[in-house]
Amino acid sequence: MIRSIYDIYGASILIIVFITLFLIETKFQLRKRVQSRWKRIIINIIVSIPSFALLRFLFIPIMVWLAYENTSWHFGLNYLFEAPVWLKAAIAFILLDYSNYLWHIILHKMPLMWRFHLVHHTDLDLDITTAFRFHFGELIGSVFFRGAAVVLTGISPLMVLIYEIAFEAANQFQHSNLKLPFRFEKALNKMIVTPRMHGIHHSMKKRETDSNFSIIFSFWDRLHNTIKLNVIQDEIVTGVAVYPDEKELTSGNLLKMPFTKIREWEEANCVV
Numbered sequence: 001m002i003r004s005i006y007d008i009y010g011a012s013i014l015i016i017v018f019i020t021l022f023l024i025e026t027k028f029q030l031r032k033r034v035q036s037r038w039k040r041i042i043i044n045i046i047v048s049i050p051s052f053a054l055l056r057f058l059f060i061p062i063m064v065w066l067a068y069e070n071t072s073w074h075f076g077l078n079y080l081f082e083a084p085v086w087l088k089a090a091i092a093f094i095l096l097d098y099s100n101y102l103w104h105i106i107l108h109k110m111p112l113m114w115r116f117h118l119v120h121h122t123d124l125d126l127d128i129t130t131a132f133r134f135h136f137g138e139l140i141g142s143v144f145f146r147g148a149a150v151v152l153t154g155i156s157p158l159m160v161l162i163y164e165i166a167f168e169a170a171n172q173f174q175h176s177n178l179k180l181p182f183r184f185e186k187a188l189n190k191m192i193v194t195p196r197m198h199g200i201h202h203s204m205k206k207r208e209t210d211s212n213f214s215i216i217f218s219f220w221d222r223l224h225n226t227i228k229l230n231v232i233q234d235e236i237v238t239g240v241a242v243y244p245d246e247k248e249l250t251s252g253n254l255l256k257m258p259f260t261k262i263r264e265w266e267e268a269n270c271v272v
């Protein structure tokens with residue numbers, strides 16, 4: 001199932017999404033770049049290689065295995081009530097997205113997980129390649145929480161794969177440096193996370209980073225009052241305030257970063 005749904009359909013969709021967004025963000029740029037684009041592409045790809053390998057050969061198989069085993073355990077929400085298959089699938093999809101909103105907050109608030117998620121946030125520009133800049137340690141940590149969510153929702157193995165493909169497409173879209181027509185984006189943002197919304201989350205200002213945690217649907221931030229939209233994009237300085245020096249942010253240093261002494265936000269007088 002992983003081979004047909006994820007490797008063939010999923011990979012084809014995600015490659016098309018990547019090429020399309022890469023070309024459009026080149027032509028219609030939302031935020032000014034502060035670094036060389038090609039240098040960042042290389043850094044982000046190197047950082048992403050171990051994460052990609054773990055995603056495909058550890059994370060996805062475990063999620064699908066848990067959902068598959070759960071069809072005999074009958075554990076989780078979807079096994080507690082009778083409803084049409086499509087309705088159960090939709091509920092599980094939405095709840096899985098909610099669990100990822102909560103997981104994203106944990107990545108920021110739990111010191112151990114922030115060590116890993118920090119690597120993603122240190123990118124001084126935000127574009128589609130930032131969507132790949134995740135430390136492999138973050139992925140390993142997510143197996144436990146996101147695995148529990150798979151079991152608790154009682155989602156089917158097929159829906160696990162469909163959610164994962166949607167998750168990765170949404171991840172590419174929200175990190176892209178794509179300038180959409182403002183009113184179109186505003187309407188779209190009522191439902192899903194858009195580049196302007198997620199750009200605020202990548203700000204060096206702590207109070208802006210502490211907002212907009214949603215992954216696919218934007219309503220989780222509205223529901224929990226963690227949404228922030230009224231920020232002018234040109235005024236956003238992207239990155240983590242205590243890691244502003246691009247010379248430090250090499251692929252080798254980024255892979256080592258979670259295992260070194262982590263700097264606190266306060267050191268940069270950026271507690272606002």
Ligand SMILES: [Zn+2]
Nearest residue numbers: 104108117201
């Ligand atoms: Zn984050």
